[in-house]
Each structure stands twice: as C-alpha cells, then as structure tokens.
Amino acid sequence: MARPTYQRVADTLRQRIIAGDYVPGDRLPSRQDLAAEFEVGLRVAADAVQQLVAEGYVVSRTGSGSYVRPRPAMRRLTRSWYREARGGSPFRADMAAQAVRGGWDSSSESSTAPKAITQRLAIEPEAAVMCTTYTFTGDDEPVMLSTSWEPLEITGGTEIVLPEEGAHAGRGVVERMRAIGQHIVQAQEIVNARPADDKEADRLGISRGTVVLVIQRTYFTAERPVETADIVVPTDRYELAYMIPVGVD
Template sequence: MAADRTGPPYLVVAEAFRRLVNEGEWPADYRLPSRTVLGQKYGVGENVVRRAQELLITEGLLEGRAGSGTYVRAREEQLSMSRCPAPGYPSAPLAPEGIASWEAHSTAKFPAPAGIAARLGIAEGEHCVRTAYEFLDAARRPVMLSTSWEPMAITGQTAVVLPDGGPFAGRSVVDRMAHLGIRVVRAVEQPRPVQVDRDQAQQLGIPAGTLATMIERTFYDSTGRPVETADLLIPAHRWSVAYDIALQSANE
C-alpha cells in the first residue's frame, strides 16, 4: 500500500508511522516489521524507511534496540516546566516537577571558553567554577542536564565558591550571591531546539539525536554584571517549556 500524500517520501512514511502510533495500532513495545517489509508496503526503498524511523526516534515515538530492531517507545507523561522572567517573580524551581533530586560536580579554576566568556563579559580563559548537574527522577535516572559557569573573580576565596559544597551547597544562585551582598535582579533565557549528542544521550539514556530544548540562561546583578551563566538541556518528550511572566499595568 503506497503512501497517498505528497512531499518528501520519508516524511510521508514518517507521518503514516506517526499515525499508527498515535492511534494505537502500533502499541508501546511493538516491534516494527523489517525495513524490507515496510518498504514494500509503502512502495519506497529501505533508506526512506530508515530516515522515517530516525525522524520518529528523535521525536521520542520510536526507539532502536541494539541487535533487536525498532520498537514503539513507551509513552512518558509530558510535564510542563514553568520558567519565570527574573528573580523576584514567582520562582522557577531548580528542580521542576518530575525531578526528585540532583547530583552536581564542580571544578574550580576552569578556563572559560570563548562563548562562555562572552556571555559572562570576561576574558577568554579567565578562571570560573564549572558545575555539571544531573537531575534525577524518583528512580534516580538522569532526565535533565545543566552546566553552570561562575566567574571566580566574584566567588573565589568565599564560602560560596562551590555551588555543591560548603554551607550554601544546593542553594540557588540568587541566595548564594546575596550572601556576598550581590543582588541578582534579572535573568535572560534564550531557548533553542537542539538534538542531543552521543555523550548527552548516554547520560540521559535516550537515543542520540533526540529532540531537546537548550536554554542559555544568564543571571545579572543590580549593576548589570553577569554573575552566572548556564546551559540547561531539557528533553522535549519529557517537558514542554512554559514562561510565566508577571505584567504590570500602566497605572501601577
């Protein structure tokens, strides 16, 4: 049965597969027929079937199992991750719903790469504390990643130099900076779609190429100085990202 829609063949086949999954004809853990069989059914070559499957793997609908084949991925409830525009508004928690705990590893005197240095307004190679976070669900599976950078010119030689150590371990950037008399007043977030690379996929236990949202977040103090920047990697099949923005009327 050839696909009956126009467009690139792999997208037509992918839409047919997507419909079979969404309508339940292919249930969770269903093993797809071979690419040869599917190609014959839809009147396309095996490479077209492969591209269609790869697309749905990135969307989280299918998964490849080494040595076994391609299966329908068991659906996970997609949660809403609420973000906020800046400190002082209803807070966006460090660990949103669906995350039970996190692990962090900080490295001091880490030279800032060019891109990070530009975001922090410092010289390339200037020392930072780099902290890698793995956010875990109730079963202690990593489900979200984050990497944070803080200039040591601000936090060095203080009790809050390490986000995962000392008396303020696990506290927010806002709280830790407040201990130094620095008032964090603004956050800028730039979300963009990405596909997870092999290392990220291995950490998260998902296929390489899976769709995710990358949020580049930077905190600024009351003088406009960047005090921390971070990359948050949020798998799209687990969370939709929503911004809760408080507004003031012209009369306030």
C-alpha cells in the same frame, strides 16, 4: 562516505515515527515487508529495526514483532523569577509542586572559560571560572542537564566557590550570590532547539538525535553578569512554562 544501507532504511522509518505515520503502539511492517519495500535483504531490514530499538523509538516483542514505543507523559518545567527568588532549590520546588521527588548529581572544577562564555559573562578571554555540570532528576529519572559557569574573580575564596558544598549547597544561584553581596536583579534566557548529542542522549536516557531545548540563562546584578548556564531539556518529556510578573501602575 555513504551511510550504510540499514541506516538509510532506519532513517526513513524514524522519520515516519516522528511525523506520526506510525503512532505509539503501532506494529512496524515485518522484516519481509520492509525488505520488499526498500529492496534490501532480510538482514538489512532486521538491522534497521534494531537500530531504532537501540535509539528508543521501537520495542521488540518476541514472537509478536516490533512496535512504536509509547511516548512518556508530558510534564511541565516552570521558569519563573519569583520561584528563583525564594529560599531553597527552584528545581526541587518545581518538582515538589508536581508531587515529584527532585534531586541532582553534580561535579565542579575550575577551568578556563570558553570564548562564548567569556562573552556572556563579560570577562577577559580565558578568564578562570568555576564550571559545574548537573544532571537533574525527578523520582530518580533524568529531567534535564545543566552546565553552569561562575567567574572566579567573583566567587574565588568565598564560601560559595563550590556551588554544591558548604552552608549554601543546594540553594539557587540568587540566594548563593546574595550571601557574598552579589544581588541579582535580572535574568535572561535565550531558548533554542537542536538534536541531542550522543553524550546528552546517554545522560538523559533518550534516543540519539531527539530534539532538545537549550536554554542559555544568564543572571545579572545591576553592574554585571555573575553566572551563566546552558540548560538542556528533552522536548518529548517536558514543556516549558514561563511565569512573568506584570507590574500594575
């Protein structure tokens, strides 16, 4: 089914913004100019601009016109093994280093592991896991999302079965697992990029279709993987910095 005309006009304008043809602060052509360029009616031109307003690319100013929305200041998220190994929350420590108040909302429920997760955790098909979803914030603004899975064959019946409850609530995975005798020795991260889906965009407060980085992180003890997570980071707000220890002979 063909996309409505106003969406096709919006697609072209959006691509111009992403490509830098229109930079933050630029005024978009008027409805009349857009209607003439794309050979459409004034209503179609107005609907196309309104679509970009709804997506967060454009702001409208009464009596002035529509302008490309300024990009937020870029911040850095540090991915480092030593930060994970220290006490407390690695995320909160990273935010504090930037003078930002870090926090999060979360919810946990036991569920059956999807096939891809059973492979990453090296567990039996449809094995039970504790699935926890997080929205991480900095100064009360969304920073990143995370969905974490931990095998209940490891954590079930222990004091850390619910990651955000009990004596170890708010601690990193390394510290929590250590509390039940699971000593993490290695972490793997695989990074990909893709457009945010609608739910992710709503939770992060970003435009639909904005490119996000997806980090597939898995923690390992010497014997097996004990936790895996999908971490979603918006690329228009945050860059990743990896701190990698280098041994000296």
